[in-house]
Amino acid sequence: MDLLLPPTAATGTAAREQVAVVGAGSIGTAWIVVFAGAGLRVRVYEANDAVRATTMGTVRAKLAELATAGLLDDDPAAILARVCVCDTLEDALTGVHYVQESVIEDLDVKVELFREMDRLTGRDVVLASSTSTIVASSFAADLPGRDRCLVVHPGNPPYFLRVAEIVPADFTSAEAIAAARDLLVEVDIAPVVLDHEVEGFVFNRLQGALLREAYCLVRDGVISVADLDVLVRDGLGRRWSVIGPFTTSELNTRGGLRRHGEVLGPVYARLGLERGQENPWTAETIERVATEVQAQLPHREWEDNVRERDRAMTNLAVLLRTFDNPLARRREAVRERAVVADET
Ligand SMILES: NC(=O)c1ccc[n+]([C@@H]2O[C@H](COP(=O)([O-])OP(=O)(O)OC[C@H]3O[C@@H](n4cnc5c(N)ncnc54)[C@H](O)[C@@H]3O)[C@@H](O)[C@H]2O)c1
The missing domain is CATH 3.40.50.720 (NAD(P)-binding Rossmann-like Domain)
Incomplete structure:
Protein backbone atom coordinates (compact mmCIF):
# COMPACT_ATOMS: atom_id res chain seq x y z
CA MET A 1 0.00 0.00 0.00
CA LEU A 194 -5.87 -7.22 18.83
CA ASP A 195 -4.34 -10.37 17.36
CA HIS A 196 -7.62 -11.58 15.97
CA GLU A 197 -11.36 -10.96 16.04
CA VAL A 198 -13.32 -11.76 19.18
CA GLU A 199 -16.92 -10.78 19.88
CA GLY A 200 -17.15 -7.65 22.03
CA PHE A 201 -13.45 -6.95 21.36
CA VAL A 202 -11.52 -6.42 24.60
CA PHE A 203 -12.81 -3.08 25.92
CA ASN A 204 -16.37 -4.35 26.10
CA ARG A 205 -15.42 -7.85 27.26
CA LEU A 206 -13.70 -6.29 30.27
CA GLN A 207 -16.58 -3.91 30.84
CA GLY A 208 -18.98 -6.85 30.46
CA ALA A 209 -17.12 -8.96 33.05
CA LEU A 210 -17.47 -6.17 35.60
CA LEU A 211 -21.09 -5.46 34.71
CA ARG A 212 -22.06 -9.16 34.92
CA GLU A 213 -20.80 -9.30 38.49
CA ALA A 214 -22.27 -5.88 39.34
CA TYR A 215 -25.74 -6.97 38.21
CA CYS A 216 -25.49 -10.17 40.28
CA LEU A 217 -24.41 -8.24 43.40
CA VAL A 218 -27.32 -5.79 43.06
CA ARG A 219 -29.78 -8.60 42.28
CA ASP A 220 -28.63 -10.52 45.36
CA GLY A 221 -29.08 -7.47 47.61
CA VAL A 222 -25.37 -7.28 48.48
CA ILE A 223 -24.93 -3.62 47.57
CA SER A 224 -26.96 -0.65 46.40
CA VAL A 225 -26.64 0.60 42.85
CA ALA A 226 -25.26 3.95 44.04
CA ASP A 227 -22.63 2.36 46.27
CA LEU A 228 -21.46 0.03 43.53
CA ASP A 229 -20.89 3.01 41.25
CA VAL A 230 -18.99 4.82 44.02
CA LEU A 231 -16.82 1.76 44.69
CA VAL A 232 -15.76 1.57 41.05
CA ARG A 233 -15.45 5.34 40.54
CA ASP A 234 -13.49 6.17 43.69
CA GLY A 235 -11.73 2.83 44.13
CA LEU A 236 -11.00 0.56 41.20
CA GLY A 237 -11.41 3.29 38.61
CA ARG A 238 -9.11 5.71 40.37
CA ARG A 239 -6.36 3.12 40.59
CA TRP A 240 -6.92 1.96 37.02
CA SER A 241 -6.43 5.49 35.75
CA VAL A 242 -2.79 5.13 36.84
CA ILE A 243 -2.05 1.40 36.36
CA GLY A 244 -3.98 -1.45 34.76
CA PRO A 245 -5.25 -4.55 36.58
CA PHE A 246 -2.17 -6.69 35.88
CA THR A 247 0.24 -4.04 37.15
CA THR A 248 -2.05 -3.60 40.16
CA SER A 249 -1.71 -7.32 40.95
CA GLU A 250 2.08 -7.10 40.60
CA LEU A 251 2.46 -4.07 42.87
CA ASN A 252 -0.27 -4.69 45.46
CA THR A 253 1.20 -7.95 46.69
CA ARG A 254 4.66 -8.42 48.18
CA GLY A 255 6.10 -11.12 45.99
CA GLY A 256 4.43 -9.66 42.92
CA LEU A 257 1.95 -11.11 40.50
CA ARG A 258 3.16 -14.71 40.90
CA ARG A 259 2.41 -14.55 44.63
CA HIS A 260 -0.88 -12.74 43.92
CA GLY A 261 -1.86 -15.62 41.60
CA GLU A 262 -0.93 -18.19 44.25
CA VAL A 263 -2.91 -16.52 47.01
CA LEU A 264 -5.88 -15.03 45.16
CA GLY A 265 -6.06 -17.28 42.09
CA PRO A 266 -8.00 -20.02 43.94
CA VAL A 267 -10.30 -17.44 45.57
CA TYR A 268 -11.15 -15.82 42.22
CA ALA A 269 -11.61 -19.30 40.70
CA ARG A 270 -14.16 -20.08 43.44
CA LEU A 271 -15.98 -16.78 42.83
CA GLY A 272 -16.08 -17.62 39.13
CA LEU A 273 -17.55 -21.05 39.82
CA GLU A 274 -20.23 -19.39 41.92
CA ARG A 275 -21.27 -17.59 38.69
CA GLY A 276 -20.99 -20.73 36.57
CA GLN A 277 -17.63 -19.83 35.04
CA GLU A 278 -14.77 -22.27 35.10
CA ASN A 279 -11.71 -20.32 34.00
CA PRO A 280 -8.97 -20.80 36.61
CA TRP A 281 -5.73 -18.91 35.96
CA THR A 282 -3.20 -21.51 34.84
CA ALA A 283 0.38 -21.45 36.14
CA GLU A 284 1.54 -20.98 32.57
CA THR A 285 -0.62 -17.87 32.02
CA ILE A 286 0.36 -16.38 35.40
CA GLU A 287 4.02 -16.88 34.48
CA ARG A 288 3.54 -15.22 31.10
CA VAL A 289 1.65 -12.25 32.57
CA ALA A 290 4.19 -11.81 35.39
CA THR A 291 7.11 -11.84 32.95
CA GLU A 292 5.47 -9.33 30.60
CA VAL A 293 4.32 -7.00 33.38
CA GLN A 294 7.79 -6.97 34.93
CA ALA A 295 9.39 -6.26 31.56
CA GLN A 296 7.30 -3.06 31.28
CA LEU A 297 8.06 -1.72 34.75
CA PRO A 298 10.78 0.91 35.07
CA HIS A 299 12.79 -0.75 37.90
CA ARG A 300 14.09 -4.23 38.73
CA GLU A 301 13.24 -4.03 42.42
CA TRP A 302 9.61 -4.40 43.49
CA GLU A 303 9.97 -1.71 46.18
CA ASP A 304 11.21 0.83 43.61
CA ASN A 305 8.22 0.14 41.36
CA VAL A 306 5.83 0.43 44.30
CA ARG A 307 7.40 3.83 45.02
CA GLU A 308 6.65 4.87 41.40
CA ARG A 309 3.04 3.73 41.77
CA ASP A 310 2.72 5.77 44.94
CA ARG A 311 4.25 8.79 43.24
CA ALA A 312 1.73 8.42 40.38
CA MET A 313 -1.16 8.07 42.84
CA THR A 314 0.08 11.14 44.73
CA ASN A 315 0.21 13.19 41.54
CA LEU A 316 -3.31 12.08 40.69
CA ALA A 317 -4.56 12.89 44.20
CA VAL A 318 -3.12 16.41 43.86
CA LEU A 319 -4.93 16.90 40.53
CA LEU A 320 -8.17 15.51 41.94
CA ARG A 321 -8.17 17.99 44.82
CA THR A 322 -9.31 20.62 42.35
CA PHE A 323 -11.51 18.24 40.37
CA ASP A 324 -15.13 19.32 40.66
CA ASN A 325 -17.18 16.29 39.61
CA PRO A 326 -20.82 17.40 39.18
CA LEU A 327 -21.99 13.77 39.24
CA ALA A 328 -20.20 13.06 42.51
CA ARG A 329 -21.74 16.22 43.97
CA ARG A 330 -25.18 14.87 43.21
CA ARG A 331 -24.24 11.65 45.02
CA GLU A 332 -23.11 13.64 48.07
CA ALA A 333 -26.40 15.55 48.09
CA VAL A 334 -28.35 12.27 48.02
CA ARG A 335 -26.27 10.97 50.94
CA GLU A 336 -26.85 14.17 52.93
CA ARG A 337 -30.59 13.99 52.29
CA ALA A 338 -30.58 10.37 53.51
CA VAL A 339 -28.79 11.38 56.73
CA VAL A 340 -31.27 14.22 57.36
CA ALA A 341 -34.19 11.82 56.73
CA ASP A 342 -32.70 9.30 59.18
CA GLU A 343 -32.37 11.97 61.85
CA THR A 344 -35.96 13.22 61.54
N1 LIG B 1 -21.91 5.51 21.69
C1 LIG B 1 -20.87 4.82 22.15
O1 LIG B 1 -20.61 4.72 23.36
C2 LIG B 1 -19.95 4.15 21.17
C3 LIG B 1 -18.62 3.88 21.56
C4 LIG B 1 -17.77 3.30 20.64
C5 LIG B 1 -18.24 2.96 19.36
N2 LIG B 1 -19.53 3.20 19.03
C6 LIG B 1 -19.99 2.83 17.69
O2 LIG B 1 -19.97 3.98 16.86
C7 LIG B 1 -20.99 3.88 15.87
C8 LIG B 1 -21.87 5.12 15.96
O3 LIG B 1 -22.45 5.19 17.23
P1 LIG B 1 -23.14 6.53 17.76
O4 LIG B 1 -23.33 6.34 19.23
O5 LIG B 1 -22.38 7.72 17.26
O6 LIG B 1 -24.55 6.45 17.01
P2 LIG B 1 -25.54 7.66 16.67
O7 LIG B 1 -26.88 7.05 16.52
O8 LIG B 1 -25.35 8.81 17.61
O9 LIG B 1 -25.04 8.17 15.23
C9 LIG B 1 -25.14 7.40 14.06
C10 LIG B 1 -25.29 8.36 12.87
O10 LIG B 1 -25.13 7.61 11.66
C11 LIG B 1 -26.07 8.16 10.71
N3 LIG B 1 -26.25 7.18 9.64
C12 LIG B 1 -27.01 6.06 9.65
N4 LIG B 1 -26.86 5.38 8.49
C13 LIG B 1 -26.00 6.12 7.73
C14 LIG B 1 -25.42 5.93 6.44
N5 LIG B 1 -25.72 4.88 5.68
N6 LIG B 1 -24.55 6.87 5.98
C15 LIG B 1 -24.25 7.94 6.73
N7 LIG B 1 -24.77 8.16 7.95
C16 LIG B 1 -25.60 7.25 8.47
C17 LIG B 1 -27.31 8.45 11.53
O11 LIG B 1 -28.16 9.37 10.87
C18 LIG B 1 -26.70 9.00 12.83
O12 LIG B 1 -26.56 10.41 12.78
C19 LIG B 1 -21.76 2.58 16.16
O13 LIG B 1 -21.27 1.56 15.34
C20 LIG B 1 -21.42 2.32 17.62
O14 LIG B 1 -21.48 0.96 17.98
C21 LIG B 1 -20.40 3.81 19.90
Missing part, protein backbone atom coordinates in the same frame (compact mmCIF):
# COMPACT_ATOMS: atom_id res chain seq x y z
CA ASP A 2 1.45 3.35 -1.02
CA LEU A 3 0.78 5.86 1.71
CA LEU A 4 2.75 8.70 0.12
CA LEU A 5 0.14 9.63 -2.39
CA PRO A 6 0.44 12.68 -4.62
CA PRO A 7 -1.93 15.64 -4.17
CA THR A 8 -5.37 14.75 -5.49
CA ALA A 9 -6.86 16.48 -8.46
CA ALA A 10 -10.19 16.79 -6.64
CA THR A 11 -9.01 18.87 -3.72
CA GLY A 12 -5.43 19.91 -4.34
CA THR A 13 -4.72 18.64 -0.81
CA ALA A 14 -2.27 15.84 -0.16
CA ALA A 15 -4.54 12.81 0.41
CA ARG A 16 -2.33 11.80 3.32
CA GLU A 17 -3.67 14.82 5.23
CA GLN A 18 -7.30 14.14 4.54
CA VAL A 19 -9.68 11.62 6.11
CA ALA A 20 -13.42 10.97 5.91
CA VAL A 21 -15.94 10.43 8.69
CA VAL A 22 -19.20 8.72 7.67
CA GLY A 23 -22.06 9.15 10.14
CA ALA A 24 -22.09 12.27 12.31
CA GLY A 25 -23.81 11.11 15.50
CA SER A 26 -22.06 11.10 18.88
CA ILE A 27 -19.04 9.09 17.79
CA GLY A 28 -18.69 10.53 14.29
CA THR A 29 -18.77 14.08 15.67
CA ALA A 30 -16.16 13.17 18.26
CA TRP A 31 -13.89 11.69 15.57
CA ILE A 32 -14.25 14.92 13.56
CA VAL A 33 -13.02 16.85 16.60
CA VAL A 34 -10.08 14.44 17.07
CA PHE A 35 -8.98 14.39 13.43
CA ALA A 36 -9.45 18.09 12.67
CA GLY A 37 -8.04 19.02 16.09
CA ALA A 38 -4.85 17.16 15.17
CA GLY A 39 -4.48 19.12 11.92
CA LEU A 40 -6.11 16.75 9.42
CA ARG A 41 -8.70 17.84 6.87
CA VAL A 42 -11.95 15.96 7.46
CA ARG A 43 -14.65 15.26 4.88
CA VAL A 44 -17.95 14.23 6.42
CA TYR A 45 -21.02 12.42 5.14
CA GLU A 46 -24.17 11.99 7.23
CA ALA A 47 -27.29 10.39 5.72
CA ASN A 48 -29.87 12.22 7.83
CA ASP A 49 -30.52 15.67 6.30
CA ALA A 50 -31.40 17.29 9.62
CA VAL A 51 -28.29 15.92 11.33
CA ARG A 52 -26.12 16.87 8.35
CA ALA A 53 -27.45 20.44 8.50
CA THR A 54 -26.45 20.78 12.15
CA THR A 55 -23.14 18.91 12.07
CA MET A 56 -20.93 22.01 11.72
CA GLY A 57 -22.82 23.66 14.60
CA THR A 58 -22.40 20.58 16.78
CA VAL A 59 -18.67 20.42 16.08
CA ARG A 60 -18.32 24.18 16.65
CA ALA A 61 -20.04 23.91 20.04
CA LYS A 62 -17.83 20.97 21.09
CA LEU A 63 -14.68 22.81 20.01
CA ALA A 64 -15.77 25.89 21.97
CA GLU A 65 -16.21 23.74 25.11
CA LEU A 66 -12.80 22.13 24.70
CA ALA A 67 -11.15 25.48 23.95
CA THR A 68 -12.65 27.03 27.10
CA ALA A 69 -11.20 24.12 29.07
CA GLY A 70 -7.78 24.70 27.47
CA LEU A 71 -7.84 21.32 25.76
CA LEU A 72 -7.20 22.39 22.18
CA ASP A 73 -3.79 22.96 20.61
CA ASP A 74 -5.21 25.15 17.86
CA ASP A 75 -7.70 27.95 17.37
CA PRO A 76 -11.26 26.48 17.17
CA ALA A 77 -12.00 28.49 14.02
CA ALA A 78 -8.90 27.07 12.31
CA ILE A 79 -9.92 23.55 13.33
CA LEU A 80 -13.47 24.08 12.06
CA ALA A 81 -12.11 25.37 8.75
CA ARG A 82 -10.55 21.96 8.17
CA VAL A 83 -14.01 20.27 8.28
CA CYS A 84 -16.13 19.92 5.16
CA VAL A 85 -19.63 18.42 5.38
CA CYS A 86 -20.54 16.91 2.00
CA ASP A 87 -23.93 16.23 0.42
CA THR A 88 -23.02 12.79 -0.91
CA LEU A 89 -20.99 9.83 0.25
CA GLU A 90 -19.01 9.92 -2.97
CA ASP A 91 -17.99 13.53 -2.42
CA ALA A 92 -16.95 12.83 1.19
CA LEU A 93 -14.75 9.94 0.07
CA THR A 94 -12.94 11.95 -2.57
CA GLY A 95 -9.23 12.44 -1.99
CA VAL A 96 -9.03 10.75 1.41
CA HIS A 97 -6.61 8.03 2.56
CA TYR A 98 -8.65 6.80 5.53
CA VAL A 99 -12.37 6.50 6.33
CA GLN A 100 -13.81 6.23 9.83
CA GLU A 101 -17.31 4.76 9.44
CA SER A 102 -19.43 5.77 12.45
CA VAL A 103 -23.03 4.99 11.47
CA ILE A 104 -25.64 3.22 13.59
CA GLU A 105 -24.83 -0.22 15.02
CA ASP A 106 -26.79 -2.24 12.46
CA LEU A 107 -25.17 -5.06 10.52
CA ASP A 108 -27.28 -4.59 7.36
CA VAL A 109 -26.51 -0.86 7.26
CA LYS A 110 -22.77 -1.50 7.69
CA VAL A 111 -22.77 -4.26 5.02
CA GLU A 112 -24.42 -1.96 2.49
CA LEU A 113 -22.25 1.02 3.38
CA PHE A 114 -18.97 -0.92 3.19
CA ARG A 115 -20.03 -2.27 -0.22
CA GLU A 116 -20.53 1.33 -1.38
CA MET A 117 -17.31 2.59 0.19
CA ASP A 118 -15.34 -0.28 -1.36
CA ARG A 119 -16.78 0.63 -4.74
CA LEU A 120 -16.14 4.37 -4.38
CA THR A 121 -12.55 4.36 -3.08
CA GLY A 122 -9.17 3.26 -4.38
CA ARG A 123 -7.64 0.10 -2.93
CA ASP A 124 -5.08 2.09 -0.94
CA VAL A 125 -7.78 3.76 1.20
CA VAL A 126 -8.22 2.21 4.66
CA LEU A 127 -11.88 1.59 5.60
CA ALA A 128 -12.30 1.49 9.38
CA SER A 129 -15.50 0.95 11.37
CA SER A 130 -16.16 2.44 14.82
CA THR A 131 -18.48 -0.48 15.61
CA SER A 132 -18.62 -1.59 19.25
CA THR A 133 -19.64 -5.18 18.60
CA ILE A 134 -19.62 -6.23 14.94
CA VAL A 135 -16.50 -7.91 13.56
CA ALA A 136 -15.19 -6.84 10.13
CA SER A 137 -15.52 -10.40 8.80
CA SER A 138 -19.29 -10.06 9.13
CA PHE A 139 -19.56 -6.84 7.06
CA ALA A 140 -16.58 -6.92 4.69
CA ALA A 141 -15.77 -10.58 3.92
CA ASP A 142 -17.33 -10.54 0.45
CA LEU A 143 -15.78 -7.29 -0.77
CA PRO A 144 -13.12 -7.22 -3.48
CA GLY A 145 -11.18 -4.71 -1.33
CA ARG A 146 -11.68 -6.47 2.00
CA ASP A 147 -7.94 -6.42 2.77
CA ARG A 148 -8.16 -2.69 3.74
CA CYS A 149 -11.22 -3.17 6.01
CA LEU A 150 -10.98 -3.40 9.79
CA VAL A 151 -12.50 -2.16 13.05
CA VAL A 152 -11.11 0.87 14.90
CA HIS A 153 -13.23 0.92 18.04
CA PRO A 154 -12.85 4.12 20.11
CA GLY A 155 -13.58 4.81 23.74
CA ASN A 156 -16.48 7.27 24.05
CA PRO A 157 -15.76 10.07 23.44
CA PRO A 158 -12.36 9.63 21.79
CA TYR A 159 -11.24 13.20 22.52
CA PHE A 160 -11.26 12.23 26.24
CA LEU A 161 -10.58 8.48 26.21
CA ARG A 162 -7.53 8.59 23.98
CA VAL A 163 -7.32 4.91 23.17
CA ALA A 164 -8.82 2.77 20.41
CA GLU A 165 -8.85 -0.95 19.64
CA ILE A 166 -7.77 -1.98 16.17
CA VAL A 167 -9.49 -5.27 15.36
CA PRO A 168 -8.40 -6.81 12.06
CA ALA A 169 -10.21 -9.67 10.33
CA ASP A 170 -8.04 -12.54 9.14
CA PHE A 171 -8.21 -11.00 5.64
CA THR A 172 -7.08 -7.50 6.76
CA SER A 173 -3.61 -6.67 5.38
CA ALA A 174 -0.65 -5.82 7.58
CA GLU A 175 -0.39 -2.54 5.64
CA ALA A 176 -3.94 -1.51 6.55
CA ILE A 177 -3.32 -2.31 10.23
CA ALA A 178 -0.08 -0.30 10.18
CA ALA A 179 -1.76 2.64 8.43
CA ALA A 180 -4.59 2.70 11.01
CA ARG A 181 -2.08 2.46 13.85
CA ASP A 182 0.06 5.28 12.42
CA LEU A 183 -2.97 7.51 11.95
CA LEU A 184 -4.13 6.97 15.54
CA VAL A 185 -0.66 7.81 16.85
CA GLU A 186 -0.65 10.95 14.68
CA VAL A 187 -3.92 12.13 16.26
CA ASP A 188 -2.79 11.25 19.79
CA ILE A 189 -4.96 8.18 20.28
CA ALA A 190 -3.12 5.15 21.71
CA PRO A 191 -3.67 2.19 19.35
CA VAL A 192 -4.21 -1.25 20.86
CA VAL A 193 -4.04 -3.94 18.18
